[in-house]
Amino acid sequence: xxxxxxxxxxxxxxxxxxxxxxxxxxxxxxxxxxxxxxxxxxxxxxxxxxxxxxxxxxxxxxxxxxxxxxxxxxxxxxxxxxxxxxxxxxxxxxxxxxxxxxxxxxxxxxxxxxxxxxxxxxxxxxxxxxxxxxxxxxxxxxxxxxxxxxxxxxxxxxxxxxxxxxxxxxxxxxxxxxxxxxxxxxxxxxxxxxxxxxxxxxxxxxxxxxxxxxxxxxxxxxxxxxxxxxxxxxxxxxxxxxxxxxxxxxxxxxxxxxxxxxxxxxxxxxxxxxxxxxxxxxxxxxxxxxxxxxxxxxxxxxxxxxxxxxxxxxxxxxxxxxxxxxxxxxxxxxxxxxxxxxxxxxxxxxxxxxxxxxxxxxxxxxxxxxxxxxxxxxxxxxxxxxxxxxxxxxxxxxxxxxxxxxxxxxxxxxxxxxxxxxxxxxxxxxxxxxxxxxxxxxxxxxxxxxxxxxxxxxxxxxxxxxxxxxxxxxxxxxxxxxxxxxxxxxxxxxxxxxxxxxxxxxxxxxxxxxxxxxxxxxxxxxxxxxxxxxxxxxxxxxxxxxxxxxxxxxxxxxxxxxxxxxxxxxxxxxxxxxxxxxxxxxxxxxxxxxxxxxxxxxxxxxxxxxxxxxxxxxxxxxxxxxxxx
Numbered sequence: 001x002x003x004x005x006x007x008x009x010x011x012x013x014x015x016x017x018x019x020x021x022x023x024x025x026x027x028x029x030x031x032x033x034x035x036x037x038x039x040x041x042x043x044x045x046x047x048x049x050x051x052x053x054x055x056x057x058x059x060x061x062x063x064x065x066x067x068x069x070x071x072x073x074x075x076x077x078x079x080x081x082x083x084x085x086x087x088x089x090x091x092x093x094x095x096x097x098x099x100x101x102x103x104x105x106x107x108x109x110x111x112x113x114x115x116x117x118x119x120x121x122x123x124x125x126x127x128x129x130x131x132x133x134x135x136x137x138x139x140x141x142x143x144x145x146x147x148x149x150x151x152x153x154x155x156x157x158x159x160x161x162x163x164x165x166x167x168x169x170x171x172x173x174x175x176x177x178x179x180x181x182x183x184x185x186x187x188x189x190x191x192x193x194x195x196x197x198x199x200x201x202x203x204x205x206x207x208x209x210x211x212x213x214x215x216x217x218x219x220x221x222x223x224x225x226x227x228x229x230x231x232x233x234x235x236x237x238x239x240x241x242x243x244x245x246x247x248x249x250x251x252x253x254x255x256x257x258x259x260x261x262x263x264x265x266x267x268x269x270x271x272x273x274x275x276x277x278x279x280x281x282x283x284x285x286x287x288x289x290x291x292x293x294x295x296x297x298x299x300x301x302x303x304x305x306x307x308x309x310x311x312x313x314x315x316x317x318x319x320x321x322x323x324x325x326x327x328x329x330x331x332x333x334x335x336x337x338x339x340x341x342x343x344x345x346x347x348x349x350x351x352x353x354x355x356x357x358x359x360x361x362x363x364x365x366x367x368x369x370x371x372x373x374x375x376x377x378x379x380x381x382x383x384x385x386x387x388x389x390x391x392x393x394x395x396x397x398x399x400x401x402x403x404x405x406x407x408x409x410x411x412x413x414x415x416x417x418x419x420x421x422x423x424x425x426x427x428x429x430x431x432x433x434x435x436x437x438x439x440x441x442x443x444x445x446x447x448x449x450x451x452x453x454x455x456x457x458x459x460x461x462x463x464x465x466x467x468x469x470x471x472x473x474x475x476x477x478x479x480x481x482x483x484x485x486x487x488x489x490x491x492x493x494x495x496x497x498x499x500x501x502x503x504x505x506x507x508x509x510x511x512x513x514x515x516x517x518x519x520x521x522x523x524x525x526x527x528x529x530x531x532x533x534x535x536x537x538x539x540x541x542x543x544x545x546x547x548x549x550x551x552x553x554x555x556x557x558x559x560x561x562x563x564x565x566x567x568x569x570x571x572x573x574x575x576x577x578x579x580x581x582x583x584x585x586x587x588x589x590x591x592x593x594x595x596x597x598x599x600x601x602x603x604x605x606x607x608x609x610x611x612x613x614x615x616x617x618x619x620x621x622x623x624x625x626x627x628x629x
Contacts, residue, residue, distance in 0.1 A: 001072040001073075001074070001127075001132075001140060001141045001142075001143065002074070002140045002141075017107050017108070018107075018108070019053070019108055019168075019172065019177065020177060020180035020181055020184065021104065021184075022104045022105055022107060022108050022163075023040060023053070023055060023177075023181060024181065024184045024185075024259070024260075025102075025104040026038075026055045026104075026105075026161055027040075027055075027181070027184075027185070027194060028095040028096060028259055029057075029096065029102075029159075030055075030057035030059050030159070031092060031095055031187065031192060031258075032059075032078070032087060032092070032094050032095055032096050033057060033059030033060045033061070033087075033159065034059050034060050034087050034088075034089055034090045034092065035057035035058050035059030035060075035158070035192070036058055036191065036192065036193065037057065037058050037192075037193050037194075037195070038055065038056070038057045038192075038193070038194045038195070039054075039055070039056045039057075039195045039198075040053070040054070040055050040177075040181075040194065040195065040196045040197070041053065041054040041055075041056075041197060042172045042174070042177060042196065042197060043171075043172065044171070044174075044197075045171055046169065046170070046171055047166050047168055047169050047170065047171065047172070049165065051164075051166055052162050052163060052164045052166075053109075053162075053163040053166070053172075054160065054161070054162050054163075055160070055161045055163075056158065056159070056160045056161075057158050057159055057160075058156055058157070058158045059157065059158055059159060060118070060157055061116045061117045061118035061119075061157035061158050061159055062116040062118055062123070062159065063116075063118040063119070063121060063123070064121075064123055066116075066118070067114075067116065067123055067125065071102060071114070071116075072143070074103070078094060078096050079094055079096075085292075093257040093258065093288070094257070095257050095258070095259050105161070105163045106129045108163070108166060108167055108168070109129075109163045109164060109165050109166045109167060110128065110129045110130060110164070110165035110167075111126065111127070111128050111129070111163075111164040111165045112126070112127045112128075112161065112162070112163060112164070113125070113126045113127075113146065113161070113162040113164065114126075114127070114159070114160075114161055115146070115149055115159070115160045115162075116158070116159040116160070117153060117155045117156065117157055117158055117159075118157055119157070120152055120153060120154065120155075121151070121152055121153070122149065122150055122151060122152075122153045122155065123145075123150050124145070124146035124149035124150045125143040125144065125145060125146065126143060126144040126145075126146055127141075127143045127144075128144070170541060173545065174196060174197060176545075177196060178196050178199075178201055178205045179205050179206065181194065181196070181201060181205075182194075182201045182202075182205035182206035183205075183206045183207060183253060183260065183263070184259065184260040184263075185255075185258055185259055185260070186255050186258045186259075186284065186286060187258035187259075188201055207253070207282055207283075207284060209238045209240055209284075211242075212240030212241055212242055212282065213240070213241050213242060213243045213280075213332075214240060214241045214328070214332065215238050215239065215240030215241070215283075216238060216239055216240065216325070216328075217237075217238050218235050218236060218237050218238060218239070218285065218321075221239065221320075221321040221324060221325075222320050222321060222324045223317055223320060223321070227287070227289070227310075227313050227314055227317050228313050231289070232289075233287075233289040233310065233313065233314075234289070235285050235286060235287045235314070235317070236285075236286045237255075237283065237284045237285040237286050238283055238284060238285075239252060239281065239282075239283035239285070239321060239322070239325055240281075240282055240283060241280045241281060241282075241325065241328070241329055241332070242280055242281075242282055245276075245279035245280050246279055249264075249282070250264060250278060250279050250280070250281055250282060251263070251264030251265050251266055251278075251281065251282065251283075252264070252265050252266070252267070252281070252282070252283035252284070252285055252318065252322075253265075253283065253284050253285070254285050254286075254287060254290075254304060254314075255284065255285065255286045255287070256286070256287055256288050256289075256290040256291035257288055257291050258286075261290060261291070261303070261304055262303045262304045265304070265318070266278060266281075266318075266322065267314070267315045267317075267318030267319045267321075267322060268306060268315050268318075268319065269318075269319050269322055269323070274326040274329070274330065277325075277326040277329040277330065278326075280329055281322065281325060281326075281329075285318070287310075287314055289310055290304060290310055290311070290314070294308070294310070334370050334371070337370050337377050338366060338367075338370045340377040341366060341369060341370065341377050341380050341384070342366060347384050347388075350388060351363075354391065357397065358391045358392070358397075361391060361396075361397045361400045361401075362387050362391055364400055364404055365383070365387055365400060369383055435463075435465070435593070436594070438459065438463055438466070439466075439590060439593050439594055441455075441459065442456070442459060442466065442586070442589075442590055443590055445459070445520065446520045446561075446586045446587065446590070456501055456517065456520070457501055457502045457517070460502065460504060460515070460517060461481075461502070461504065464506045464508075465593070466589055466593060467506065467513065467515055467557060467559075467584075467589065468508075468513075469592060469593050469596040471506070471508050479505070480504075480505025480506075480507060480512060480514075480539075480543065481503070481504045481505045483505065483543070484503045484504070484505050484514065484535065484539070485502075485503055487538065488503060488534075488535060488538075497519070497521075497522065498522075498527070499519070500516055500517060500518055500519075500531075501517040501518065501519055502516075502517045503515070503516050503517070503535065504516075504517070505539075507551060510551060510552045510553070511551060511552070511553045511554070511555060512539060512543060512544075512551035512553070512554045512555070513554075513555050513556070513557055514532070514535050514536050514539050514554065514555070514556045514557070515556075515557045515558075515559065516531065516532050516535060516556075516557070516558050516559065517559050518558070518559060518560040518561065519561060520561045520586055521561050522560050522561045522562075523560065523561060523562050523563070523564030523565070524558075524560045524562070524563050524564045524565050524569060524573070524583060525564065525565055525569065526565060526568060526569045526572060528558060528560065529558070529569065529572045529573060529576060529583070532556050532557075532558040532576075532581055533556070533576060533579075533581060535556065536554060536555070536556035536579075536581050539554045540554045553580075554580075555580040555581065555582075556576075556580065556581035556582070557581075557582055557583075557584060558581070558582070558583045558584070559583075559584050559585070559586060559589065560583065560584075560585055560586075561585065561586060562585055562587075563583070563585065
């Protein structure tokens, strides 16, 4: 094998840094070798020095000449050399082109063993990256012949690749790998099967048009399936909208010759184009012209050359298609929002009993609410009450007519109907009241210290916003808290001063926060930092996942009474902050929460002063009489 010393580094280590694309290259090689089946075996559990990933196919296999002249040649363009772009017998479109896929394994491992059987003869070679680096420039590298696995055999043709000395240590998720492999191909079917640990990949492992809320075949999109009439460039596939938004799994996968050439693309569309709609879009588009006469795919086979003529025209088509899909999303969202608003709070039943004129006015306002992106269906209840309370008044009906003529605008309506501001202010002040009372209790517990530890625990269990006031909805707390407490039970002999109050798991928007509460009188120590780091490391290794209910990211928060420790403790605290593990004091949390909700009350007090906390307390005090003073 002849190569420059930097070749493997640039074409292996730097282009392939994840297992799915590496295995994808080997699956592509099996396809080109006319295999009917590919078996992938991955280790179960933690990765050790003895772990290996095995990829076996029942393709044509390679003899000594093929191994030397084809496999061990870097940069061999098989299509040019064979003067065809399909396989010899089954006439499959060849996926290989640049002749570098064999180096991909060195992006995730140090050692590669290749064993191929052809017409009753087996040859087994071992390639080691460290040995390859040590070869002087200009000199060939000689792979090691594994004698005990070489010679005459009674086996079917085929090739086996063993990837050893893996760079990773964390377990390989079977479901994650199956999904990542399945979504990289459109050719996996009954004629070409891929198995992972004995289980066949199926349509359930990839994106499906049928699983979308709404989907369109490319022929139904603007421009249809035609990219360029004169060049004969066509696409096939679909683009759809999913039920639930995702910040990770979104975008369109582009394929050529049955293999993905770019995943999760938005065709270069700027993020300003209906930002919210982007999180709902998925799709699969096959564009074989990208890999025809000219190669318009990057060296790593992971992105389209968008600057090429083919890439530019596909990008123009894709952007037009996505803008159209975004508009469909907007229309669907508006229809669903209207249905949720009308059916909510028995408004639909109320509407059915109104006169035709009243219905007309009410529906105008419903349309205005629907068109306002700042109003969620759940927040529309006060507006519906305004409609119910005022619909019979002619002046109200005339006001709505005037607003419609000038362009229905909820903001204008709210300025003209002061009751809305009062209703909104009252609801917000109730929320602020309740939270300020909880903050006052926390302040009292902090002052009393360990005497009130049993009261602090439920306070944080029931009010996740104390940790971060921006958290509007916290889920999964019971499940993750139970797991953390069970796995990290404290020993009985631990001194009270070092005991934690609690360890909690808050799930917020797909992020799991591991929160450890120390005692209010506790000063930060290096040991405390080691503990929270241990908790977060365990959670990242065991709880992080790609499922719908699994956290995609995990952060840590250590809450102590006060900061302390020397330079070593401070240095570690700063280092952990860079790994999303931060330290807070109870006083920090209290001050931040008081500031946030104090601003809420101050802002709303100017809108409806008669509902301010102070005014309501004064009224309550007067009602109770002098004894309450």
